Amino acid sequence: MVLPETHSSHGPAYVTAGLKAMRHMIASQPTGWVVDLRGNRGGDMHPMLTVVAPLLGEGERGRFVGPNGSTGWGVRRGHVYNGGRTAFRWRRVPAARTEPVAVLVDSRTASSGEAVLISFLGAENVRTFGEPTAGYATANQTFPLPDGSRLAITTALMADRTGRTYGNAPVVPQAVVGGDALTAAIEWLAGRG
Numbered sequence: 001m002v003l004p005e006t007h008s009s010h011g012p013a014y015v016t017a018g019l020k021a022m023r024h025m026i027a028s029q030p031t032g033w034v035v036d037l038r039g040n041r042g043g044d045m046h047p048m049l050t051v052v053a054p055l056l057g058e059g060e061r062g063r064f065v066g067p068n069g070s071t072g073w074g075v076r077r078g079h080v081y082n083g084g085r086t087a088f089r090w091r092r093v094p095a096a097r098t099e100p101v102a103v104l105v106d107s108r109t110a111s112s113g114e115a116v117l118i119s120f121l122g123a124e125n126v127r128t129f130g131e132p133t134a135g136y137a138t139a140n141q142t143f144p145l146p147d148g149s150r151l152a153i154t155t156a157l158m159a160d161r162t163g164r165t166y167g168n169a170p171v172v173p174q175a176v177v178g179g180d181a182l183t184a185a186i187e188w189l190a191g192r193g
Contacts, residue, residue, distance in 0.1 A: 001025065001038040003048055005113060011047040015088050018051030020106060024096055026054070031187035033097070035120070035184065036104045046087035049073070049080045049116060055160025057096040061119040064139045065157035065165055074119070099123040100192045102185035105173055110134035114158065114171055121160040121171075130181040132170035144181055 001021070006014045025033075033055055040048075044163070053075045061074035071083040078095075080087040103120050105113075105128060114137040120126045139156040157167040177184045 001034065002118065003051075003052065003113075005040045005043045006047050008044040008046075008143035008178055010187075011044055011088070012049040015050050015091055018047070019091060019093065022051060022054060023094055030099055032099050032192060033101045034104065034185050034189070035101060035116075036182075037109045037113050037117055038104050038106040038181070039108045040110070040113030040116070041108060041134075042113050042115075042136070045073075045112035045115040046080055046082065047073075048112060049119060050088050050091065050093060052116065052119075053078070053080055054094045054097045055101050057123075059161075061161055062115060063159040063163075064156040065159050066139070068157070070156070098125070100127075100189055102126075102189055103128045103173075104181045104185060105130040105133050105171070106181075107131050107170070109171075111136045111138075114166070117171060118158050118160045118166060121164075122158070122162040125192075127175065127185075128173035129175045129177055129188070130161055130173050131176065131178070131186045131193060132172045135168050135170040137171060138168065 019050040060072040063070045063072045073082040078093045114133050138154045140152045141155045142150050142152045157165045159165045
């Protein structure tokens with residue numbers, strides 16, 4: 001499953017198309033999954049997480065950790081949440097899956113793309129493949145300035161389900177491989193079946 005970046009304004013269409021594809025793939029009874037985040041430069045993480053929610057399963061899958069505390073995100077009762085906000089509650093998400101998942105990343109996987117990657121980290125049935133990511137695993141807040149311009153400031157770092165924090169350094173996959181990450185991922189999945 002190639003998971004491209006998306007902007008908030010495209011979120012509803014992204015979720016509708018993504019969940020339709022997910023249901024189609026589930027119907028084919030896969031023995032494993034490949035989630036391809038290569039080239040995903042980010043945008044809004046909520047649509048992306050909603051599409052892969054069946055592969056993440058229920059529970060907290062990441063956190064934003066800032067100087068004044070932290071806010072968790074994950075899947076609760078079949079819907080993606082971020083703190084007190086539930087995303088796309090109007091869409092029914094398929095039940096959690098148990099098959100192994102290979103996640104592909106590269107140097108262009110950034111920001112919300114890295115948030116999706118981090119959501120998989122620490123799970124027993126997941127392995128990551130490819131190249132180190134861009135290193136923008138942070139949350140930013142935009143502040144308006146008097147002249148009409150806006151200033152974006154990093155206000156938090158991302159953390160995975162184990163509590164390990166990330167930030168302005170690349171996230172290194174478990175299997176660092178060049179251009180043939182997909183082949184390595186398929187070989188790993190075949191060995192688990």
